Amino acid sequence: MKVVPGLEGIAVTETELSLVDGEKGHLVYRGHWAKELAVSQTFEAVVYLLWYGHLPGKEEEQCFRDLLASQRELPVQVTEMLERLPRKMDLMSVLQTAVSSLATAEETPTRERAVSVLAKIPTLIACRYHLLRGSRMPKIRRDLSHTAHYLYLLQGREASPAQIRALEAYLILTAEHGMNASTFAGRVVASTGSDLFSALTAAIGALKGPLHGGAPSEVEGMLEAVGSVEEAEPWIRRRLEAGERLMGFGHRVYKTQDPRAEALRKVSEGLSGEDPWFHLAVEVERTALRLLEEYKPGRRLHTNVEFYAAAVLRAVGLPKELYTPTFTLSRTAGWCAHILEQMTHNRIIRPQSVYTGAMPCD
Ligand SMILES: CC(C)(COP(=O)(O)OP(=O)(O)OC[C@H]1O[C@@H](n2cnc3c(N)ncnc32)[C@H](O)[C@@H]1OP(=O)(O)O)[C@@H](O)C(=O)NCCC(=O)NCCS
Structure with a gap:
């Protein structure tokens, strides 16, 4: 059996979500150039594209935006837990703990659950950020877009349209990227039949590494x-x-x-x-x-x-400690899309290893 370190060049699945062509320098999300989506679409429209398979019409986009906006509030017990976690715990570990605490019972991944988690990630980040600084998080609003609301929650005022557009471009360009390490981690967990929250916490753990999202x-x-x-x-x-x-x-x-x-x-x-x-x-x-x-x-x-x-x-005014958490916010869209796709033709991901240790003497 041949060992391929880092699984380089190995394809583990087919996907309709994105093409990453490393030779040509191409990135395509479901038939659209990512760099064009970044300047012409909203983050919500791109999430919709990844999860539903096509770009939304005006009405669909508004409905999806309202749906996300309606689920921004955190359950009280999650807010209380955020207050109690040790101050020295890094924000990515806090996100892992908080996301897993959103799980209620053994649940199969669905788009509804994906909406609920994605909607809450900015609130989780902002809530912990303000707790550590001793400042007050502003009241959650429903009238702002996902990107604008994230900046609003952190900064306590509405950001300029140029800042919102720039962050939106970043969120779109980092929302999805084929079988990268964190997506693979998420798909492995999903392939065992585990729930969305467990798959996402695995993905967050992988993203934290300095060779990936750090x-x-x-x-x-x-x-x-x-x-x-x-x-x-x-x-x-x-x-x-x-x-x-x-x-x-x-x-x-x-x-x-x-x-x-x-x-x-x-x-x-x-x-x-x-x-x-x-x-x-x-x-x-x-x-x-x-x-x-x-x-x-x-x-x-x-x-x-x-x-x-x-x-x-x-x-756009984000402090350094929020860079990887902000990447988590955008990549949650891609992770959820992959986890949902894994469920449509699931086969447990179970590679092998080549034993190089000693054998028993007899
Ligand atoms: C992203 C990354 C992990 C890819 O790693 P990889 O595909 O395993 O590449 P390899 O480790 O096989 O590197 C091949 C060669 O390039 C070198 N190399 C790769 N990235 C390098 C970097 N950022 N700086 C200096 N040398 C680098 C390696 O040392 C290796 O050299 P060698 O042939 O003399 O041993 C790697 O390029 C890296 O560590 N980059 C810096 C971290 C980073 O920016 N991560 C974000 C990725 S989006």
Whole structure:
């Protein structure tokens, strides 16, 4: 039996949800270019596309938006639990605990349950965020879109249309991405016949890792450590010579430009093109690509989505500790779509391992 480390190049299922073509740099959601959806659709419309199979008409979209908005409130016991969790617990672990606490009994995944969880993720994040800061979360509203309401809950005021549009583009571009590690984790759990909440907590655990969804906050840390354009080259050289990785570069599938990075670069340029931080990001990217080619020739390492995700999230005013939780918010849409799809032709995902240990003496 051949071992394929990291399951690289292995297809575990067929899916109608998204195409990730790493050679051509293409990302398609159910027949639509993700980068076009990001500038022309709302997050709700894209979730609808993923869950129902087609883009909604005006009325369908409004109904879906109202449905999501109607389920934003957290059960009292969940709010109380958020207050009691240790302060040092990181927000991703809090989300895992909170999502699993939404489960009521053994329940098969359905779209209704997916709506209920997706609607509550922004409230969970904002509630914990305010608890830790000692500030008050504003009263939940139903008249704002999912994206606008998330910013409103965090910041206590309505964000500008440009900020809402930028965050919406980020949420759409990160909503779904084929068989990435967290989606795979979610599908494995769903394939055992377990419930939606268990599958989602597994996915959240996988997303938390710095090689997956934990990268954007590390990108910001990297830019802070670099500090200035002049320091970019010596800093990156030191890092590569120490055998360390540059966050926001490289991808298991994309061996060319990540289309999401390209789209987010434009979004962040539109929003903060004058900001010195954006200028530093552009320079660090340019230097990093040149030095990656020098230190890792032929590995085809390009900028990935997380690099400019950090720029967009920063530009809309989110603090670093909310970057990965915000990614969780968007990817919950893709996870739920995959979990629902898994249920339509389920076969337990159960690969094998090759034993290399000792055998009994006899
Ligand atoms: C995303 C990632 C985990 C993909 O990993 P992968 O497909 O397993 O790639 P590999 O680990 O096989 O890397 C191949 C080579 O490129 C190098 N490499 C990959 N990403 C690198 C990076 N970001 N910086 C420096 N070198 C990198 C590896 O060290 C390896 O070099 P080697 O051949 O000398 O051993 C990896 O590129 C990475 O760690 N990136 C940084 C984290 C990040 O931005 N994650 C967000 C992903 S969207």
